[in-house]
Amino acid sequence: MDAEQLRERVLELEDLRARSRRLRLSRERLQPRLDRDRALLAERTRLRDAHQGDVDRLDRQGPHRWIASLDGSLDERRQRELAEAQEAAERVEEVRARLATLALEADQLDGDLAALGDTETPYQEALADLVLAARAGTPRPGVRGSPGPPPEEQIVTWAERRQQAIARRADVEVLLPQARALVPVLRRISARIPVVAAGMEASAMATDVHGAAFWSDGLGELRRQVAAADEAVLRLREEVEGSELPDLPLPDLSGFPSPSPGWRMVDSTEVAARMDRAQQWGDRVLAETEALVDQLLRLREELADA
Numbered sequence: 001m002d003a004e005q006l007r008e009r010v011l012e013l014e015d016l017r018a019r020s021r022r023l024r025l026s027r028e029r030l031q032p033r034l035d036r037d038r039a040l041l042a043e044r045t046r047l048r049d050a051h052q053g054d055v056d057r058l059d060r061q062g063p064h065r066w067i068a069s070l071d072g073s074l075d076e077r078r079q080r081e082l083a084e085a086q087e088a089a090e091r092v093e094e095v096r097a098r099l100a101t102l103a104l105e106a107d108q109l110d111g112d113l114a115a116l117g118d119t120e121t122p123y124q125e126a127l128a129d130l131v132l133a134a135r136a137g138t139p140r141p142g143v144r145g146s147p148g149p150p151p152e153e154q155i156v157t158w159a160e161r162r163q164q165a166i167a168r169r170a171d172v173e174v175l176l177p178q179a180r181a182l183v184p185v186l187r188r189i190s191a192r193i194p195v196v197a198a199g200m201e202a203s204a205m206a207t208d209v210h211g212a213a214f215w216s217d218g219l220g221e222l223r224r225q226v227a228a229a230d231e232a233v234l235r236l237r238e239e240v241e242g243s244e245l246p247d248l249p250l251p252d253l254s255g256f257p258s259p260s261p262g263w264r265m266v267d268s269t270e271v272a273a274r275m276d277r278a279q280q281w282g283d284r285v286l287a288e289t290e291a292l293v294d295q296l297l298r299l300r301e302e303l304a305d306a
Helices: 003-059 063-072 074-116 118-137 149-208 220-241 268-302
Strands: none
Touching: 003 074, 003 118, 003 149, 118 149, 149 220, 149 268
16 A cells, blocks of 8 residues: 555544544443442442341341330331331332443443454554655655645654654653652651651650750651652653653652761751751652643643544
């Protein structure tokens, strides 16, 4: 096939790929509803069984029936428990019917996705074939008076842009979970700093209201957590450097207060200053990480059609 035929093939595969993505998105959106209704069905089934158990205990000989018969409330209690059991059973059937409809819709989507099969690999292979064919083809002169490169060059440019967009989208899908996982880690560290500061301040006040000296500033455990987070940022940086994405502003985890050298003690004033610097560090790196996540989300939205 020549470049024009290959381009038509690419466009056909692109339509199939877009349909597969729409179906997959619909299926992903349906799954939380399925999970929610399954949990609700289990809960309502337990409630129905509990009400039915109350009815059964009043129907058979036993302490519940005997106590109710003493005060003459047996029939009234049985009717009330039976009504509650019937209402609970109706709620179970309501959820079961809705769940059956959702399950049918999920099966249809799964069937459609299975019928389409893998649409990504053929599409990317066709794109690569198109680039090779357009580069190897005999250049045709452009239309006289029309600006721009000849058709083969236009095809190559278009296909290469599609390939780059696909690669970038794949890179975003790899980086986004890592960046998101870093946010709660840094949030916990940042939230822990004022707790440590309050403990050190209380210890200083209990020791000497005019000031105290400490062998430790209380930040040792947080330093270990910062070091682990810094390793995660390093891995993230390596992923970014090996990706097709533009330079991303990664969080800079340097600047956390360092421990005292050797065995030198630190007074309460120095500890308070370190706590202030640590809190400023926490606010900064958390904001930088959240900004990175926001930028990756924007990139994913921009590359949604890739």
